[in-house]
Amino acid sequence: MTIRYTLFLVLTLALTGFLGYGTFATARLLRTWKPERNLLLLPQENALRVLLALACIGLGVLSGVDAAALGWRWENWRIDALLGLGIGLALAYGFYAATRLLLHLGGGRFYSPSLLEILLPSNRREFWLVLLAFVPAVLVEELLFRSLLIGGLSPLLPPLVLVLAMGVAFGLLHSPQGIWGMAGAGLAGVIFGLLFLATGSLVAPLLAHYVANSAQIGIATQTKKGEATPVG
Numbered sequence: 001m002t003i004r005y006t007l008f009l010v011l012t013l014a015l016t017g018f019l020g021y022g023t024f025a026t027a028r029l030l031r032t033w034k035p036e037r038n039l040l041l042l043p044q045e046n047a048l049r050v051l052l053a054l055a056c057i058g059l060g061v062l063s064g065v066d067a068a069a070l071g072w073r074w075e076n077w078r079i080d081a082l083l084g085l086g087i088g089l090a091l092a093y094g095f096y097a098a099t100r101l102l103l104h105l106g107g108g109r110f111y112s113p114s115l116l117e118i119l120l121p122s123n124r125r126e127f128w129l130v131l132l133a134f135v136p137a138v139l140v141e142e143l144l145f146r147s148l149l150i151g152g153l154s155p156l157l158p159p160l161v162l163v164l165a166m167g168v169a170f171g172l173l174h175s176p177q178g179i180w181g182m183a184g185a186g187l188a189g190v191i192f193g194l195l196f197l198a199t200g201s202l203v204a205p206l207l208a209h210y211v212a213n214s215a216q217i218g219i220a221t222q223t224k225k226g227e228a229t230p231v232g
Contacts, residue, residue, distance in 0.1 A: 005155075008063040012148050015055065016169075019144065023173050030118055038126065040119055040133040049136035056143035063152045070151040071202035080203035087195065087204070088211025095184050095212075096219050102180050120221055127221060131214050138210045145170060145189065146196040146205050163193030188212065 001009075026039075039045060060070050067073065121127035150162045157165075171186025192205035199205075 002064070004062060004064055008059055008152065011062070012059050012144075012152060015052075015059070016144060016149065019052070019140075020169070020173055027174070034118060038119060038121065038130065040130050040137070041126065046133055046136060049140050052140045053136055053143060056140060056148060059148055060143070060152065063148070065152050065155065068200060069154055070147045071196055071200065072147070073201050074203065076199070076201070077203050080199045080201050081207050083199065084195065084204040084207030085211055087191065088208035089215055091188055091191065091208065091212040092215035092219065095188075096216065098184070099180065117220075120217065127217075130217060134210055134213050134217075138206065138213065142192070142202055142206045142209055146192060147202055150193055150196060159197050163190060163197065166190075166193055 030039075060067075060072070063070075119130070121130045145166050149166050150159060153162055167186045167190035170189030171182040171184075174181040174185040188209075192209055195205040195208060196202065
């Protein structure tokens with residue numbers, strides 16, 4: 001293991017720990033505190049996400065891992081985009097139906113919709129701004145969890161092991177949302193990871209993730225009940 005790759009490994013794990021702790025702490029805080037503004041629309045938060053995305057790209061370059069292994073390839077982007085679109089929509093509506101059923105059967109025992117309700121836009125203009133804010137948010141998560149933590153660590157561990165491990169980690173970040181919040185996010189994380197491996201590109205998981213989140217926000221905005229499970 002070279003010094004360069006070791007530095008990449010240390011910085012990537014440190015970034016993962018930082019984001020994980022921040023996400024978990026924020027989610028727990030939001031269970032008892034309701035902010036005055038939609039957190040997705042805070043300028044400083046979006047600026048931070050853009051900087052984190054750039055940091056992830058820098059870490060990928062630092063790793064010395066081939067760009068193809070990191071998923072930085074676009075040869076079949078049209079097919080990958082269609083695949084991501086279809087899977088993203090299927091995830092959104094599948095999780096929506098499952099969440100409605102679990103809320104009906106167990107109330108808040110299995111899932112807490114409080115976080116999603118806070119992120120719901122209050123008007124049409126805010127709805128489009130939320131969809132725009134999803135771009136850097138999803139980009140950071142896909143660059144980190146798929147490109148760096150699967151592609152970047154592939155010289156150390158089998159890709160399928162990394163996919164399962166990242167799915168578990170992705171689910172644990174959503175623990176304040178209840179059992180179904182963790183299970184749904186973890187399952188989505190595994191699906192995005194498998195998409196990454198199957199296509200060899202970030203295009204399909206990136207679009208699937210974005211479409212799933214956007215469609216769920218749209219569904220929840222229409223119902224005004226927050227009956228959907230955000231996947232990240």
